[in-house]
Structure formats: C-alpha cells, structure tokens
C-alpha cells in the first residue's frame with residue numbers, strides 16, 4: 001500500500017505570553033514526539049484523554065499550524081515525497097489540499113451560514129478549477145448530496161435548515177468532493193444525538209469502501225475507534241505511547257496507560273478478557289510542565305526508578321510501545 005503521510009519527531013509548542021509586553025513565559029507542549037505513518041485505504045484511530053494533543057495533531061497535519069520541530073512528509077499519488085513541515089509552494093499546497101481533507105467536530109460551526117449547501121460543497125471544486133461549466137459542477141454536487149444520503153434539492157438551501165446529522169453529511173460531501181486520499185475526522189459524531197452517531201459512522205465507512213480513502217479517526221469513544229480502525233494510536237501528554245493493530249491493541253494492550261484507559265470505559269470487556277487492576281485516577285499532569293522521564297509515571301502503578309529519570313522510546317516494530325517495562 002502506498003504511504004500518504006509520515007511524521008518524524010513532530011512537536012508542537014504553543015507559547016504562553018504574559019504582561020503588557022507579551023513576554024513568553026513558558027510553553028504548552030501539545031505535541032512532544034509524534035512518529036507515525038498512514039497508507040492508502042487505512043484507518044488509524046487516535047485516542048487519549050482530553051488535552052493529550054489529538055486535535056493539535058489533526059491541525060498540524062492539515063497545516064492549520066506548522067510543527068515547532070520535526071518533519072512531516074507527504075507522498076503524492078505517484079509516490080513523490082514532499083517535506084511539508086513548513087511553508088510549501090503553491091503547487092504542492094494545491095496537491096496536498098486536494099489529497100487531504102478534514103471533517104470537524106461541530107457541524108454547526110464548520111459550515112458558513114451565509115452560503116447555500118450547493119456553494120459550500122462547490123467551493124473546493126471551484127478553487128481547484130475541476131469543472132469547465134456550471135452545469136457539470138451542479139450535477140456533480142447533486143450526485144454528492146445523494147451519495148451522503150441527502151436530497152439533491154437541498155442544493156439551494158442554507159445550513160440553518162438542517163439538523164446536526166444532516167450538517168455533518170453536508171460536511172462529508174464537501175470533504176469528499178475533490179476525491180481526497182486521506183480524511184482526518186476529529187470527533188465527527190460527538191456533537192450529534194446518539195441516534196444519528198452510528199449513521200454518520202456507517203456513512204464514513206461506506207464512503208471509504210467505495211473510494212479507498214484513508215482516515216485518521218480522532219475520538220474519545222474507544223468503542224467507535226475499535227470498530228472503525230485498522231490501527232490505533234494511544235496518546236498521552238503529547239506523546240504516542242502505544243500503536244498497534246486495533247484487535248491486537250484491545251486484546252493485549254501493553255502500556256499501563258492503555259490498560260487503564262480501557263478499564264475506564266464502562267462495560268468494556270473484549271472477549272471477557274480481564275484487564276489487570278489498574279484504574280486511571282486524577283487528571284493528567286499539565287502539558288506546560290510535563291513530568292520528567294515517562295510522562296505517565298506519576299499515575300502508573302508499575303512505576304520503577306528509571307521511569308522518572310529516562311523517557312522511554314518506542315520499541316517493537318509492529319505493536320509499538322514506549323514503556324520501560326518492555327526492554
């Protein structure tokens with residue numbers, strides 16, 4: 001399978017500014033060390049507690065922010081590699097923006113209320129000059145509306161006329177308009193009623209099957225992530241602490257944090273497997289002053305001397321884990 005993106009030691013620090021001269025007094029270390037790659041047609045789930053850097057990772061990949069350090073490589077359809085960590089030229093930018101799209105958490109904020117549904121979905125097509133005539137473009141957009149389970153005569157209506165679930169379908173139609181190779185979805189269903197959440201997830205899965213799109217699927221909901229992902233990445237305080245095939249991760253989680261995270265889900269017991277008696281107490285430490293050594297050591301019941309002194313690096317090729325318990 002062809003690679004689409006890889007990150008190498010990506011960091012994102014946000015400066016904290018104080019006083020009338022806005023002096024930088026520290027940094028929020030939202031991403032500390034992120035290494036991963038995603039291939040065509042693959043779904044990678046990203047999980048972790050609030051504030052661990054999931055959305056920041058999505059925003060760095062969609063180039064809303066540049067990383068503070070590290071490299072992001074993008075591979076086009078022909079396998080040509082582009083370093084997109086910092087400013088990129090217009091041509092690469094256009095290519096990247098048609099290959100990668102994002103579906104945000106809140107479909108009430110993400111659709112411009114002054115634009116019709118037709119205009120919202122057509123906008124990326126116009127920027128990329130996909131169609132020569134208006135009528136071809138209109139037919140294509142109406143087709144997209146049908147694909148996401150909406151009526152084609154919604155074309156001339158406005159976002160306020162639609163429910164959350166319908167708006168998320170509109171956002172998905174816009175995201176797939178340019179036939180992207182990768183879609184990043186950040187909590188795509190958490191603003192929706194429970195009853196429509198699974199419909200939107202199923203739509204995303206159907207679209208993937210039809211179009212071979214890769215997803216980076218960010219979510220709090222471990223159950224959803226388990227069902228949609230091929231691989232899962234567990235983040236803690238800006239670090240990827242474990243990454244493995246979905247089934248493998250849920251059946252044999254290695255990192256004490258992953259084990260605790262799964263245990264915190266009520267009723268979660270894949271195949272009756274009893275997870276060790278770890279619970280996740282308290283809040284994660286602040287990303288402004290993360291603990292030395294392993295970021296999880298203050299909450300870890302297996303903590304050893306080395307854990308507060310040395311930061312564990314990722315080990316193993318397939319089931320990756322960053323923990324001193326595994327040499």
Ligand SMILES: Nc1ncnc2c1ncn2[C@@H]1O[C@H](COP(=O)(O)OP(=O)(O)OP(=O)(O)O)[C@@H](O)[C@H]1O
Pocket residue numbers: 014028029030048049050051052053054055056057220287
């Ligand atoms: N633009 C910003 N400026 C300053 N700090 C930020 C900014 N964006 C995020 N942060 C901080 O970076 C850390 C990671 O935030 P992020 O939104 O990526 O977490 P998350 O895992 O998506 O959390 P949630 O599950 O609540 O959505 C948090 O401490 C957050 O306050």
Ligand SMILES: [Mg+2]
Pocket residue numbers: 054055056186
């Ligand atoms: Mg978030």
